[in-house]
Amino acid sequence: MATSNSHAQFVTTDFPRSPRPAEETSPQDHAFIGMWITEDGHIRHELLPNGRYDEARGTRQSAYRGRYRVTGDIIQYWDDTGFYADGRFRDGVLYHAGYVFYRETE
Template sequence: MEGPIRMTVTRAASAQTPQSHPYVGMWVTEDGHVRHNLLPNGRYDEARGSRESAYRGRYRVTGDHIDYWDDTGFTADGTFIDGVLHHGGMVLYRRE
């Protein structure tokens, strides 16, 4: 009888390599109520008011266009214009 079979599980390369896209980071409405954190792994975390992580999901940036796929199933999109994110009637600014 042969020895036990050993399996090695590895993560996909895309999960290990952070994005270096210039839009990765925190985007905030002028009043600070809505905050989009575009994470380097292609996920986002959106806070609204005192509600942290109100929405979470994945995103993809193509040129100056961003598509969102929320974990609950809805989709949304936006456009970066002159360093400002326009999304769902909101205007979000880059927070350093």
């Protein structure tokens, strides 16, 4: 039986390049701008109109910050550290990274 030293390598082009923190953001104009929170209130995820987001976790304000872009019902995030994530809006709910977020009501 022949063996091969070649290993399959996972390569994807699905993840857009992470913007550098110094790059400008694109203003966002969509219905999802505002504060989104988990049911227990532990994670508070604010989508700002300037294309930035600010996420607090528990008592840690601004635990994660970065840029985002909404296309249809898909949201893409680029954390300032270079981390990439995405999510989807469905029936007024945001599904992101295994969490369920609801729009904060005043």
